[in-house]
Each structure stands twice: as structure tokens, then as C-alpha cells.
Amino acid sequence: MENGYQEKVILVTGGSGLVGNGIKYAVENGEQRKGEKWIYATSKDGDLTDLESTRAMFAMFQPTHVIHLAAKVGGLFGNLKANLEFLRKNIIINDNVLRTAHENNVQHVVSCLSTCIFPDKTTYPINETMVHNGPPHDSNYGYSYAKRMIDIMNRGYNQEHGRNYTSVIPTNVFGPEDNFNLEEGHVLPGLIHKVYQAKKEGKPLTVWGTGKPLRQFIYSRDLGRLIVWVLREYKETEPIILSVGEEDETSIKEAAEKVAEAMDFKNGLIFDTTKSDGQYKKTADNAKLRRYLPDFKFTPIGEALKETCDWFVANYETARK
């Protein structure tokens, strides 16, 4: 049945977001292959919390492959306020996408997890075998459990129906087309937006928390290239962590300094320690990725941040904030 000219239709749910655009960039800058049609679906194309709407979307696009990115997401404070909603909405979205994919005989689905769903009490570095080894951090247990259940369903579909449904676990993603909203967004887009504002107002930058927490950041365009590789080559049910190595972990303070540098900001940094830090460390092991792709080159973080900041400044009016 495998025919190089048979069209592959790859449906990317949540296609207009940060990661979706990273994939789009990668596809349009070298990753696209002959006979492939890539579709970047958005919430305008269908409501994935509704089964009939999901089915209609699949009927319209007729995908042979799915990259499932759509989710209800939010930063630390968004999650803290509404764990029940994050749990229920994401469970419904994920169940609708996987069952509809299965109904449409889609053999490959790559879903997107996150390092924030790992057990809160754990040893470091964390690896792919540890996802279910204990409760997640209390701040976002709703989102975390819903994402963990993707892995459970992947196992079920693969065991019972011989599918190749799997998932990836990126660490902190950043890049163009992110959500730069200060309440809802994550730490790097938040810093970028704040520096932009502080620069305009001639004020110093206020960073929430102590600045001490450590994170591994992955540029959305690098993540895009890796997800395309996973879709084509990765055959395991168990997830795969997609990240720079432990040696490239950055503190929030350091990240703020790099953003300031990228935006030529000179008014200084203040740390608001009344705000929560979230988890101190979430070091993820990328050994599995390195076994498969020992030569993969990540974009240096200074360069990636410069591109992202330049994009934000150029697109300030239309950026999500």
C-alpha cells in the first residue's frame, strides 16, 4: 500500500498556536516532502470539545496523519484558578480527537504532553518512564492529569487496535506566535512583553518570583523539526522528551537578562518575591532523543530569543496579548 505518490494529509490541531507555527515554519523551510499536504486547523475549523464538530472536521480534511496540539492551556495563575475546567475540557478534547482519528482509520497520531505533568516529588533528571510515578504539582493537577490520560489512551488504542498513537514531551517552548498575555502566558513571552512595556515607559523590569527557578527552553522552530521527525520515524507508544540537554538549563533571572539584551533594554531588573515561583526545577533528560538523533542541532538561545523579540516588536499590534 505504501506509494511515494500517495497523498499524505497531515492535520495539525491547534495549528495556529506557538507549536503549530513552529511546525509550519519547519515544514515550509525544508521539512516538506513530495505528496504531503499539511493542514493547520484552528478553533474556527471546529470545536474539539464537541464530538460532532470534531467528526465534521475530520470528514472535511480526510487526514491520514494527525499532530494533536489543541488544548486548553494557561500559565501558573490561570491553572491555579480553574483546575476542574482544565481537567474536563482537555479530557473531552483528547478523547474526541483520538476516537475520531481511530474511527477514520488514522494510523499515526502524535499528541503533545508537557514536563509540567510529571510527578511533583521526584528525582532529577526526569525521563519518559516516570510520567505516572506520583501526583503532579498541585498548581495544575487538572491539566496534568488530562495530559497523562493521553498516554493511557495511546496504550489502549495501540494494544487493542494496532495503532501507532504516541506523544512528545517538550520542555518550555518559546517563539513567534506565542501567547504574550501577562496573566495567561508562560515565563519567556511574559518577560518579552514586560520588557517591551518597561522600555516604552522608561521603567525597570519587574520579574515575578525570585528569579531562581531553572528551566530548559526549546525554540518552537526546533520543536517543529523534531515533531515532524517523530511523526515520520518514531514508533514507540511511550512518549519522547524533546528538549535541549540539562547542560543548557537557564534560570529565570538569566532568561530575563537575555531578553533585555535582545531588546536593548537598559532600565534594570526588580524581583517581586510576593509572587509564586512555581516549581523550582523540572530538569528533563533528553537521552532518548539523543540516542535517536545524536547530531540534531538546536538554535542557540541568544539567537532564538533575538528572533522572537524581533517578531514581537514587528507584530506587536496583532500578537496575542
Added chain:
Amino acid sequence: MACTKKVILLTGGTGLVGQGIKSAAEQNPQPNEEFIFLSSKDADLTSREATKSIFEKHRPTHVIHLAAKVGGLYGNMRANLQFFRINMSINDNVLSVSQEYGVKKVVSCLSTCIFPDKTSYPIDETMIHNGAPHTSNYGYSYAKRMIDVLNKGYNQQHGTNYTAVVPTNVFGPHDNFNLEEGHVMPGLIHKVYKCKENNTPLTVWGTGSARRQFIYSLDLGRLFLWVLREYQETEPIILSVGEEDEISIKTAAELVAKGFDYEGEFVYDTTRSDGQYKKTASNSKLRKYLPEFKFTPIDEAIRATCQWFSEHYKKARI
């Protein structure tokens, strides 16, 4: 406040646990409590519309949620995806519709089989999510665990008092006595009944030395009612006899034989696995709340169940 009418809806009300609650409620009725025992004939709880219809019809103030897709070891192993998806659907429908209809108290039913496979003993209520469950029934286990996560979410967001109980091995009338699908006690009861009828020796699988905590469905029923009326925590509560009342499979078989006045020979098929030697669950939280609660002596409970089985053989689930 004691005179406010309570309408208590029980999903899965016709099963082993539901009927245990029914007996307990009939033994100790409260004038302001009305019980409605639902079965799958009344509503398909995998459908949100059907679930809403039944809530609309009965307007419950309280819910005891027992309905689930259940099965024995082999049923689960073959169909983990189904056990996961169907139970997730049922549980989400019951809890979300309960919240929509202003139900402030829902008591759901978990199981000790959902606990982490790799664990220390005795297990207690804080340990449920501390690792992956046994692979044979991961679908059922994760779906049940998500009840606890949903309870937390509803209580935080809506100020409800949704909670769950964790019974150990339940036995009693109205059980599933099928030898393939059922659990150890009903399995022994069914076997001894047939051995007495056919005058054959009883074959017990394993060495008989494995130890388990058994809880009589009538006692579980009485405790369920206490949880419904008094227990305010979100965290689940284990409902079980203590470690001191653990009995071996050999003792259980002997008590079942007594229950039928069966005097045949016992044969231990030691080629069969014993399963885990001990799976002790701690009942100290229960004992902190109810230090004086008296469980039915096990020989009495087994004898009563054997009697029930004899009298209802034709209608029992076998």
C-alpha cells in the same frame, strides 16, 4: 436541619454494594431519607442526555455513585481501552450532572485494586496516585483514580462535598458468582455449592495461605450511609476490617464449607498462583472516626451469604 428531606440517588443500585446499602438502610431507616436504586435499565450513564433525564426525573439532593463497567482479570486484560473510556464517560456524566443539579454530596466507589502496583504495605488513603497501577487493569484503575481528581476539582471550584470510599474485598448477596468473572469469595461459594451437590472434593486454587481483608456488603452498606451523612473530607476513606481480621484463603474456604455444612475433602491445586501473599489496607482513618463500629463476625456473614445463594441459585448471577 435533621428534618430536611434527602433524596438519595444510587447509580448501580442493583449490584452487590447497592443491595448492601439497601439492606443497611432498611435496618436503620431515617424518616427524612428517600432512596432511589437505579440500574442500567433506568438510564445509560454513558450518555449525558440520559443522565440529565434521570436527574431531572428524581431531583436528588445526594448521590451514591456505584455504577461502573466492571469485570474480572481476563475481561480487563482484553479491553483496557474500553474499561477506561466507558468508566471515564460514566463518571464525568454523573459528577457534572450532579453539580449542575445542585447536588452537594456525591459518594463514589473506588477499589483497592487501583492502588500502585509497586508499593509498601499497609496501603492508606494518601497513596492512591503514587505510581502506576497493575498493568492488567490499568484502564479501569485510571478511570477510578480520576474520580478522586474530579472530586478535588469540584470541591475547590464549587464548594461541593464530593468524595469516595475504598472498600477491600466485598462479598454478600447479589454478588456476581460467575467463576470466570467473579472474585474469590463468591467463587468459593459457588464452587462449594456445586461440590456439595455433586459430592465431589473442593479444589482451591493456590496454597490457601494468601491473606485478604473481606468486608460484608451489609457492613459496607452501613458504613456507606455513615460516609454519606457525616464524612466531610475530599480525600477518600478506606472501608475495611483491620489487619488483625485478615484471613487466609484456606480459612475462607473452611468458613464457606461450614456455611453449606459441606464435609467434603479440600484439595489445594498448588500449580495455580496464590497472587500476592498480603495486600493489607490500613483502616486507621475509619477507626479514628468510628472506634466502636462492629463488623459482622465473618463466619456469620459467610453463612448468611451461602444461605442466600442456596435460596436464590436460579436467579443469582452465575
